[in-house]
Amino acid sequence: MSTSQFLTPELREWVAAQLRNGISREALYQAMLSSGWQADMAQQALAEHRPFEPPLSLPDLPEPTIAPGSLPEPDFGDQRGVLLPDGHRVQIVMALQRPRVIVFGGLLSEAECDAIVTAGRARLARSETVAAQREGSEVNSARTSEGMFFERGENEVVARIERRIATLLNWPVRNGEGLQVLRYRAGAEYQPHYDYFDPRHASSHAILQRGGQRVATLVMYLNTPERGGATVFPDIKLDVMAQKGNAVFFSYDRPDPSTLTLHGGAPVVEGEKWVATKWLRQGEFV
Numbered sequence: 479m480s481t482s483q484f485l486t487p488e489l490r491e492w493v494a495a496q497l498r499n500g501i502s503r504e505a506l507y508q509a510m511l512s513s514g515w516q517a518d519m520a521q522q523a524l525a526e527h528r529p530f531e532p533p534l535s536l537p538d539l540p541e542p543t544i545a546p547g548s549l550p551e552p553d554f555g556d557q558r559g560v561l562l563p564d565g566h567r568v569q570i571v572m573a574l575q576r577p578r579v580i581v582f583g584g585l586l587s588e589a590e591c592d593a594i595v596t597a598g599r600a601r602l603a604r605s606e607t608v609a610a611q612r613e614g615s616e617v618n619s620a621r622t623s624e625g626m627f628f629e630r631g632e633n634e635v636v637a638r639i640e641r642r643i644a645t646l647l648n649w650p651v652r653n654g655e656g657l658q659v660l661r662y663r664a665g666a667e668y669q670p671h672y673d674y675f676d677p678r679h680a681s682s683h684a685i686l687q688r689g690g691q692r693v694a695t696l697v698m699y700l701n702t703p704e705r706g707g708a709t710v711f712p713d714i715k716l717d718v719m720a721q722k723g724n725a726v727f728f729s730y731d732r733p734d735p736s737t738l739t740l741h742g743g744a745p746v747v748e749g750e751k752w753v754a755t756k757w758l759r760q761g762e763f764v
């Protein structure tokens with residue numbers, strides 16, 4: 479259908495009839511897309527019956543391919559402020575060219591944030607018990623959060639989020655590390671650091687065997703702390719406030735401070751802060 483597509487009473491009635499006949503919203507959405515509906519129009523039509531929820535499974539989205547020397551990057555050639563990687567509406571709140579920093583609005587739905595926090599919390603709780611039994615366990619004062627990792631594709635929500643990120647950033651799912659969840663309690667912080675691995679460090683060698691360098695980071699906010707907890711970029715004097723569902727993305731083409739990607743999690747002043755971090759590698763992460 480053409481770009482001038484709009485919801486006529488006939489189309490509305492057709493959607494209502496399909497739902498009355500018992501077709502699932504997900505199946506109807508897929509059928510609409512494959513018969514040429516624009517994603518936003520299909521969502522609007524479905525939203526008239528219930529708020530739009532991203533479908534759990536879509537017909538195979540093509541895995542993005544990487545051009546040599548390229549970095550993860552959304553397509554906004556046509557300067558849209560909203561992208562629909564998998565039918566879910568993602569807003570572009572701000573984009574900086576150098577260093578490349580993009581703030582996404584509504585990358586995750588409330589329900590997706592809550593699902594990741596619930597699953598993550600259960601595993602954090604377990605690791606806390608283990609740590610408490612170990613005497614003199616290592617505490618890094620630069621990083622006072624607690625964390626856990628999901629396996630890639632570990633459950634439906636994780637898999638859906640990973641696919642959305644891959645489509646949004648044009649970077650294959652297999653080049654991503656498993657999602658990391660961090661919880662910061664009041665007073666906790668993550669002092670400024672770089673996410674790439676310093677090639678001069680002996681420990682980097684083995685890490686780099688598993689998919690090469692990190693080339694980009696996506697920090698997704700799973701809740702909104704009462705006060706504090708911004709993601710800060712001291713080199714460029716940028717603070718991104720943690721807001722549930724939003725995310726900050728940045729990329730770096732070499733493991734060097736000249737990328738200006740020094741960043742940290744400022745201390746949480748009141749409440750807790752939960753984030754999920756996705757790191758993207760040059761090659762397949764194994």
Ligand SMILES: O=C(O)CCC(=O)C(=O)O
Binds near residue numbers: 668697709743753755
């Ligand atoms: O919590 C934040 O805002 C930053 C997290 C971060 O830098 C990381 O996970 O590498």
Ligand SMILES: [Fe+2]
Binds near residue numbers: 671673695
């Ligand atoms: Fe980081």
